[in-house]
Amino acid sequence: MLIIDRISSSYDQVRVLSDISMNIKEGEVLGLLGRNGAGKSTLLKSIMGLIKIDEGTIRLDDVVLSKKLAHEIPECGIGYIPQGRRLFPQLTVEENLKMGLYTRNSNNDVLDWALSLFPVLKTRLKQKSGTLSGGEQQMLATARALCLKPRYILMDEPSEGLMPKLIETIFDIVEKLKSENVSVLLVEQKIEGTLRISDRIVFIENGTLKEETTPEQLNDNPEPLEKYVGVKSQKDAGSQSFK
Ligand SMILES: Nc1ncnc2c1ncn2[C@@H]1O[C@H](COP(=O)(O)OP(=O)(O)OP(=O)(O)O)[C@@H](O)[C@H]1O
Numbered sequence: 001m002l003i004i005d006r007i008s009s010s011y012d013q014v015r016v017l018s019d020i021s022m023n024i025k026e027g028e029v030l031g032l033l034g035r036n037g038a039g040k041s042t043l044l045k046s047i048m049g050l051i052k053i054d055e056g057t058i059r060l061d062d063v064v065l066s067k068k069l070a071h072e073i074p075e076c077g078i079g080y081i082p083q084g085r086r087l088f089p090q091l092t093v094e095e096n097l098k099m100g101l102y103t104r105n106s107n108n109d110v111l112d113w114a115l116s117l118f119p120v121l122k123t124r125l126k127q128k129s130g131t132l133s134g135g136e137q138q139m140l141a142t143a144r145a146l147c148l149k150p151r152y153i154l155m156d157e158p159s160e161g162l163m164p165k166l167i168e169t170i171f172d173i174v175e176k177l178k179s180e181n182v183s184v185l186l187v188e189q190k191i192e193g194t195l196r197i198s199d200r201i202v203f204i205e206n207g208t209l210k211e212e213t214t215p216e217q218l219n220d221n222p223e224p225l226e227k228y229v230g231v232k233s234q235k236d237a238g239s240q241s242f243k
C-alpha cells in the first residue's frame with residue numbers, strides 16, 4: 001500500500017498542501033478530483049520527491065519514500081506521467097522507451113510487455129515521438145512509465161488536450177493497467193470517465209483533502225461533485241469537464 005501520512009508542502013514558503021493523508025491500495029484505481037490550482041499536481045510531485053515536503057511521511061509498505069531522493073523513487077516501483085507528458089519529441093518511439101528501461105535496469109521482456117499493451121506503438125518504433133498523435137503520445141508516455149515495472153502509476157491529467165474520441169483510449173489504458181495489477185492514482189478533469197473506472201474518489205480543495213468516497217456513493221449523493229468540481233450529477237458530468 002502507498003501511504004501518504006499527514007504531509008504538507010510549500011513553494012517558496014507559501015503552503016500549498018496542508019496535512020494530507022490518504023492511501024492507495026494494491027490494484028486499485030484512485031481518482032483524485034479538484035479544481036484548477038487545488039494542489040493535485042503538487043501532491044503527485046510530492047510523492048515523486050520532486051518537491052520537498054515540509055511535514056509528514058510517504059511510505060510504500062515499509063519503505064519510507066519521503067526520505068529518498070527523487071531519482072530513487074521510480075526504482076522503488078512508482079511510475080509517474082507528468083501533466084503534459086514530457087516525452088523527448090526529437091527521439092523516436094523506441095528511443096523514448098529505452099530511456100525508460102535504462103532508468104531501472106529493466107530488460108527487453110519488460111519492453112515487450114509494455115508494447116503488448118499498446119500494439120499500435122510497435123508499428124511506430126522508428127517514428128519521432130513529437131510527430132505522434134496526442135493519443136499515441138499518451139500511450140507512449142504510459143508505456144515508457146511501464147518500462148520501470150512499477151507497482152503504482154501516478155497519472156496527471158492524461159486526457160488533457162485530447163479529442164473526445166481519444167479520451168476513451170485513456171480510460172481504456174487505466175483499465176488495462178488495473179488488469180495487470182498496477183495501481184493507479186489518476187488526476188483527471190473528465191469526471192464521468194473517472195467515476196466509471198475508479199474504485200474510490202478523493203476530493204481536494206485549497207490543498208486540503210476534503211472527502212473520500214466511492215463512485216457508487218456519489219451516484220446516490222452527488223453533492224461533493226457540485227461542491228468540489230462544480231458538476232451537478234454523474235449524468236451532467238457526461239462529456240463535461242470542469243475546467
Ligand atoms: N513552481 C511553483 N511555484 C510557486 N507556486 C506554484 C508552483 N507550482 C504550483 N504552484 C501553485 O500551487 C498551487 C497548486 O498548484 P497545482 O499545480 O498543484 O494545482 P492543480 O490542482 O494541479 O491544478 P490544475 O488542475 O490547473 O493542473 C497553485 O496555486 C499554483 O499556482
Ligand SMILES: [Mg+2]
Pocket residue numbers: 040041042083156
Ligand atoms: Mg495540475
